[in-house]
Amino acid sequence: MPGHLPDATGFALTATPAGSAAEQPGTACFATAGPTTAVTLRAGDWLWTGFLVSPAGSTPLPGVATDGPTTVLLAGELYNQDELVRAVGDPKLADAGDAWLLLACLRRYGPHAFRLVNGRFAALAADGGVLVAATDHCGGVPLYLAVGAASVSVATEAKALPTMADGPHGQAVTGLRPLRGTGAVHQVPAGGGVVVEAAAGRPRTRLLRTWTPPLHRRHLPEEEALREVREALDRAVRSRLRTGPAPTAVLSGGIDSSAVAALTASACPGLRTVSMGTDLRDEFREARLVADHLARAHPGPAATGGHTEIRIDTADLLAELPWTIWASECTDPDVVEYLLPLAALYRRLPADRPLRILTGYGADIPLGGMHRDADRLAALDDAVAHDMETFDGLNEMSPVLSGAAGHWTTHPYWDRDLLERLLTLEAGLKRRHGRDKWVLREAVADLLPAETVRRPKLGVHEGSGTTSSFTLLLREHGVPDERIGAAKGAVVRRLYDRLVAGGAHPDEIDLGQETKAALHRPDAPGIEGGTRGT
Structure with missing residues (x-):
């Protein structure tokens, strides 16, 4: 990477088998800030159309490497470059950039190269007629996928996928979770990739697992454990x-x-x-x-x-709730509370x-x-x-x-x-x-x-008072203390539906009105005044 930020930080692309009718990019909604580059690119036996997001001043096709039938798009960065350079046996790749290094690994190992990579990334790769969409071991850069009759759409933000705006359609993908409110958009699992082959013009998918959390445990002497943790950190x-x-x-x-x-x-x-x-x-x-x-x-x-x-x-702080959900695309109220002070902090830097x-x-x-x-x-x-x-x-x-x-x-x-x-x-x-x-x-x-x-x-x-701020909002709407937890979930899901599935922008959200609407749904937690409880 030539700069201190990754070359690319997000993408939304549709891959169509070459020779098929290509889908022309319209617009894509990203929470990720930065210049957005429209892309029409021949990648192996596929045509990619869509958008890349990059930090200001990046290259014309940020995060893209192409060599013959192989093309790689990398949003994010790699952390074990030295190991990967040794694996492919080409010292010149040490200064070539992460996308080129990943391309070399894929040329040597195929899709299983993602089992070698330690990084924070989402990637899309084409090698001839095979397409691979993969995220890192912890899903550190989320990745979403929708498979149509003759195309595959992949994005680092669900809201950027064309299928989110067009409504639910497309194929179910075995092994992937469908997103809330749609049967067409799926999230690629952490430590996973989806391998796609165009069989008679119709995409055929399979899940590739690249990492799973270890379950075995080691008993080390104290000094050895301390040295290992210090060195690894x-x-x-x-x-x-x-x-x-x-x-x-x-x-x-x-x-x-x-x-x-x-x-x-x-x-x-x-x-x-x-x-x-x-x-x-x-x-x-x-x-x-x-x-x-x-x-x-x-x-x-x-x-x-x-x-x-x-x-x-x-x-x-509470006003940052829509921004937090818009950025994280998360419906878990506990996690949203964890992330709320971080999202607020980043927007004040x-x-x-x-x-x-x-x-x-x-x-x-x-x-x-x-x-x-x-x-x-x-x-x-x-x-x-x-x-x-x-x-x-x-x-x-x-x-x-x-x-x-x-x-x-x-x-x-x-x-x-x-x-x-x-x-x-x-x-x-x-x-x-x-x-x-x-x-x-x-x-x-x-x-x-x-x-x-x-x-x-x-x-x-406990360090930021995040729980207290959310609780105070709900108390103002008459939610009794024993229903606060359920009410938080209802509000978060309402905001997710408006912002991620519905395409609204956080600045368009009236938090008070959305909270009231969430609490007065038929399936919402009971509050004083008599809405139906769960």
């Missing part, structure tokens, strides 16, 4: 750094984000950190403690670039300076950090396994959350290699000596203030 952070402006790290002052910030500061001069709070709650003191510590630890030429605190009033942002998001899942009530190691490990079985399709890691503001996020804890190492550690290394996430805390203890290392884990919402 450091590699994950360094693989996400690029030439160009210094990156930004989201910093809450908790162990997860603080460890990422500390390792980034060690590797990259000029790191900037940013924290967000609301009028109800903030973690500014805890984050400032870490930021000041890093500034002292890296003086002179390696100095950090400063720390910023952003406070958002509760009403303003400088819009004229696209940022590469590293976060500590996601560490709780492989380390069991959310399960403080699991009183036995077996229960903790069961919780970790369950979370890994159910994360797919929730779009927690979607880059569109920051992409809607023109930025690019990446999450080192969900680096494929680090994730596998964390998951396979036995539960006694995750909760040890009465401390949650013990192995991570001890692995980075020398990089951070002792108070940060010892700081108890907070709930996902």
Whole structure:
């Protein structure tokens, strides 16, 4: 990648077998900001038509590599380039760009090349008459697909697919989840790809699994476990750094984000950190403690670039709810609440300076950090396994959350290699000596203030007051406390139907009116005044 952001950050394309009547691109709706390039491209035995989204100043066909019968489109980036260069045996590819490197891997290994790749990406590839649409191991860049009678449409945002606007039609695809409100649009599973062949002009599909969460566990001596976690986290952070402006790290002052910030500061001069709070709650003191510590630890030429605190009033935070759902395309109210403060934060960062942002998001899942009530190691490990079985399709890691503001996020804890190492550690290394996430805390203890290392884990919402803001909205509409959870789900689904399936823009949404409409549906949770309950 020539710049500090990926060449391409999104796409919506329709592939038609060459010689068939091609579908001409109309318009596509992306939440991802950036120049949109119309594309008509011969790719193997297919004709691709549609749109690419890229950061400003990218190449004419961003993220596209073509060599004879093989064409690759990559939205996102790869993190194990050195391994892939060795696999294909061509050192010149080290500087050729991620799309070209992926193309070389596909030429050598076919669709199974995606089993080699560690990255944050969605890709579309054509090799002769075979088409492959694939996403990374954690679905970090969501990917959606619709198969018609003689074409295949693929997009990184469901709202950008032509079938979302035209209504439900098309074929069911075995192994893929249909999206809410449509039988035609499906989400490609994390660690998966769809292989399409044009058989007698009619697309024929099969699912290709490229990664699954490991279930085995390893018992390591303490020192070995600490060394492995430290080294793997450091590699994950360094693989996400690029030439160009210094990156930004989201910093809450908790162990997860603080460890990422500390390792980034060690590797990259000029790191900037940013924290967000609301009028109800903030973690500014805890984050400032870490930021000041890093500034002292890296003086002179390696100095950090400063720390910023952003406070958002509760009403303003809640107003970001439509933007959060529009970007994440998520219907799970708990996940939407997790993402709400992040979406609000990204939209308040400088819009004229696209940022590469590293976060500590996601560490709780492989380390069991959310399960403080699991009183036995077996229960903790069961919780970790369950979370890994159910994360797919929730779009927690979607880059569109920051992409809607023109930025690019990446999450080192969900680096494929680090994730596998964390998951396979036995539960006694995750909760040890009465401390949650013990192995991570001890692995980075020398990089951070002792108070940060010892700081108890907070709930996902506790640092920003997100839950409180959503709850207050529903109480204003008369929802009793025992129905708050169900009411949140009804509101989120209503907004999803308007924004993703219905094509509305967040600025068109009146949150009060939409909340009222969601709560007064026949299947909505009961509120004071007598709507039907579930």
